[in-house]
Amino acid sequence: MLQSKLLVKTSKTPPKDEISLNAKLLIRAGFVDKLMAGVYSLTPLGFRVFKKIENIIRQEMNKIHGQELLLPSLHPQKNWEKTGRWKQMDDLFKIPLNERKNFALGPTHEEVITPLAQKFISSYKDLPQYVYQFQNKFRLEKRAKSGLLRCLEFVMKDLYSFHATQKSLDQFYEQVKKAYQNIFTRCGLGDITYLTYASGGTFSKYSHEFQTLTQSGEDHIYLCPECQIAINQEIIKEQKKSCPQCQNSQLEKKKAVEVGNIFKLGTRFSQAFGLRFSAKDGRIKPVIMGCYGIGLQRVMGAVVETQNDSRGIIWPEEIAPFKVHIIQLEDKDQNVKEQARTLYDLTKKEKIPTLLDDRKDKKPGEKFADADLFGIPLRVVVSQNTSRQKKYELKHRNKEKKILLSQQQLLKIIKR
Amino acid sequence: MLQSKLLVKTSKTPPKDEISLNAKLLIRAGFVDKLMAGVYSLTPLGFRVFKKIENIIRQEMNKIHGQELLLPSLHPQKNWEKTGRWKQMDDLFKIPLNERKNFALGPTHEEVITPLAQKFISSYKDLPQYVYQFQNKFRLEKRAKSGLLRCLEFVMKDLYSFHATQKSLDQFYEQVKKAYQNIFTRCGLGDITYLTYASGGTFSKYSHEFQTLTQSGEDHIYLCPECQIAINQEIIKEQKKSCPQCQNSQLEKKKAVEVGNIFKLGTRFSQAFGLRFSAKDGRIKPVIMGCYGIGLQRVMGAVVETQNDSRGIIWPEEIAPFKVHIIQLEDKDQNVKEQARTLYDLTKKEKIPTLLDDRKDKKPGEKFADADLFGIPLRVVVSQNTSRQKKYELKHRNKEKKILLSQQQLLKIIKR
Secondary structure, three states, rough: OOOOOOOOOOOOOOOOOOOOHHHHHHHHHOOEEEEOOEEEOHHHHHHHHHHHHHHHHHOOOOOOOEEEOHHHHHHHHHHHHHOOHHHHHHOEEEEEEOOEEEEEEOOHHHHHHHHHHHHHOOEEHHOEEEEEEEEEEOOOOOOOOOHHOOOEEEEEEEEEEEEEOHHHHHHHHHHHHHHHHHHHHOOOOOOOEEEEEEEEOOOOOEEEEEEEOOOOOOEEEEEEEEOOOOEEHHOOOOOOOOOOOOOOOOOEEEEEEEEEEEEEEEHHHHHHHEEEEEEEOOEEEEEEEEEEEEEHHHHHHHHHHHHHOEEEEEOOOOOOOOOOEEEEOOOHHHHHEEEEEEEHHHHHOOOOOOEEEEOOOHHHHHHHHHHHHOOOOOEEOOOHHHHOOOOOEEHHHOOOEEEOOOOHHHHHHHHH | HHHHHHOOOOOOOOOOOOOOOHHHHHEEEEEEEEEOOOOEEEHHHHHHHHHHHHHHHHHHHHHOOOOOOOOOOOEHHHHHOOOOOEEEEEEEEEEEOOOEEEEEEEEOOOOHHHHHHHHHOEEEOOOOOOOOOEEEEEEOOHHHHHHHOOOOOOOEEEEEEEEOOOOHHHHHHHHHHHHHHHHHHHHHHHHHEEEEEEEOOOOOOOEEEEEOOOOOOEEEEEOOOOOOEEHHHHHOOOOOOOOOOOOOOOEEEEEEEEEEEEEEEEEEEHHOOEEEEEOOOOOOEEEEEEEEEEEEEHHHHHHHHEEEEEOEOOOOOHHHHEEEEEEOOOOOOHHHHHHHHHHHHHHOOOOOEEEOOOOOOHHHHHHHHHHHHHHHOEEEOOOOHHHOOOOEEEHHHHHHEEEEEOHHHHHHHHHH
C-alpha cells in the first residue's frame, strides 16, 4: 500500500486523555481512534493487525474442529433471567423497551448458544460439538482507563463445547489449552503469557486464564518458575501460596493482564435451558459444556504494552500490519523513486504486505520517526546514497544495525 | 466437511411463527436460528454463505481502493445530537445511562466516521479517501416479519467516501455503481436486481437503490424495460411516471426488496462535524461525502426468497455453503464407503468445499430430501449401483437430469 493514500497520520504528541501506554502509542501511530472512554475505532492500519490476530485464532480454532457461526448481540431479557444473570451481572448493558420486554447486549453468549444447541442436540450421537464466533461483546465498565486492555465494546472469539461425558470435556479442554498457547505464541506473547490457575466454580476446582505479564495489568498472579505456570491472586490463599502442580512455595508475584480464559461450565447452562441428551444407556442427561474466550483488542493492547521502545511500537512479525516498510527519500530523484517502486512491485508480486512511504512533503527525519512509531518489522531505505550503489538499506525494527544489500540479497531476507 | 459432525439438522416442518419464505426455508434447512422477532443467529451452515457474500463484497470494495476498518456499535449521544438524528430517527436504539449521558446503537456510522476523518483530513492532498467496514447495525423495527429481509440487528457493509470536489464524488459514485452490480451478479441476483432511482435529498436530485424483484419485497418500483433501470414509487409522481433516462412512460410496476443503496451525502455531515480542508486555491471548504451500503443478511434472504423450488433452496454457486454434496448411501457397504471417501479426499486436495453425507441412521429418501433443502449446486450420489459400475451419479440442484460419470469426468466438472 502507498502511504500517501493511507487515511491516517501519526501525531507527535500523545493524546491528553489517555494514561495507558497502549492507547497512547496506538492513537499516536494512528492505529486506533478513541470515540469515548473504553470505546475505540480501529483505523485501516489498526484493522490490519486486528485481522491478522483474528486469522491466527480462526486457524487454530479450525484445527481443533471448531465450527464458526455468528450469534446476535441483542438478547431477550428472558434468556438472561433463566440463568439468573439478568440481576447478577453488574456490567450487563440493558436496553429498556417496555415493561414486559427488554434486551441485553451480549457480554458473552451462553444465553444464546445453549438454547440454539438445544434445538439440534438430542442424542449422544450428536456429541461432542464445538462452535465458535468472533462477535462484539459489551460490558458496562465503570472506569475504562487501560486503553485496549479494558473496553466497553470489543470483539471476542468465544468458543463453546458440548459433551456427553466429563472425559470428553477434559480431553477437549486440553486441546484448547494447546491451541491457546499456539495463538499467544504466534501473536508474539508466548514468552510472557502464563497458564494461570483461577477459581473454577461449582463444576471444577479450577478454571484457567492466560495471563500476560505487564506492569499495566490489573491482575496479580503468582508465578511458579519450576512449572512455568501461575496462580491468580483470587485463589492464592486457598492454594496455601504454593504451586498446584509441584507444591513449590517460592512463587513470584507479578502484575498481568488476562488475554484469554477457559472454563469448564459443567451443566450450569444446559440445566437452565433444558439442554439434555439421551445417553448410550438410554438415560436422559444434561449436556456438559465448556467455554473458551479471547478478547482480540486486549491481545492487540497487550502486545503494544509489552513490545515497544521510546520510539514506538515493535510488532511481532505475524501480526504486523505490513511486513516491509519501504522509506523512499528524496522524492525528486527519479532513480530513487524508480528503485523504491521496483522493490514495491516485487513485494506485491510475492504477496508480501508492504507499505511504501512515497509521501512528498515529509523530511527524512519525519519518515524515520513515523516508521519507528508504526513498528513494521523490516525497514528498507532507498536514498540517493543507496541508489548510487544500487543497494538497499535494511534495518530490523528490533535491532539497531543497518545493512546495505543488493536487491537479490534483500528479497531473500524479505521472503523468509 | 462430514455431515455427521455438523451441528445443525434439518426440520421437516416449517417454523410456526414465520410467514416469510426465506425464514421458513433457512430455518428448516438449519442455516439460521431465530432468537426473537427480527433477530437471527447464523449457524455454521448459514455462516458459510454469509462469509462468502462478505468476501465477494470485500474483493469488490478493495478493487475500488476501499480501506477496511472497524467502527464501534456504541455511539455517544452527543454525536447524534450534532446531526439532529438523535430525535429524527424513529428506529434508533437508545441506551440510557444517566441524565447527561446516553448511548446509541449504530444504525449507520456517519456520526462516527465523520469526526474520525476530521482528525486526519486537512488538505486537498489528503483527499479522496474511501473507507468501509462490515459491522453490526441496529434498527428498532416495530414489525419484523420478513425474515432476513428486515432485521433489528444485521451486518452491513458501509463504505464512506470523502472528496475535495463534486466531480471526484461523481466519478467514485459511478465506480461504486459498477462494483455493486458486480457484487449482485456474483451473488446470483444480477438478472433480477435493478438500479433504481430514489429520492436524493438536498445535495443531489437522486440517490440510487439496488432493488431485487420479489413478491415478498416491501418496496414498489417501476421498471423501464428499455433502460433496464427502475424508479422507486416514492419519486414516481415527481418523475411524472416516466423513465429519467429515456422518458419512456411505459413502466412496469413490481414489488422488490432493496439490497443496497448509494447516496451522495454532500456536506451534510462534514458541516455538522466541522470536517473541512484547505483547497488548492487556499480556501477552506467542507469535505464532500458519499455513503454506500449493503445489508448482508438481506442479500442472503433475497437469494433464498428468489431461488428455490418446492423442495428447498437453490444456492448460486459463488455463495453456496459447499460446492459439492456427496450423498453416500448404504453405509454398510465397504466399497460404497471407500468410493465416497476417495472422492471426498480428492475434493479436499483440490480445495473444493464439499459436504459428505456420511450419516449412518438416515434412509436414502431422507438424505435426498436434505440435499434438496440445503441447495448445494452439485449433488453426487455414491450407491451400491454406482459403485458396481465404478461410477458416480451427478445431478445439478437446478436441473432434473442425473448422469453417471467416471471419477475423471466428474472431477473435470467439479473443478470448473
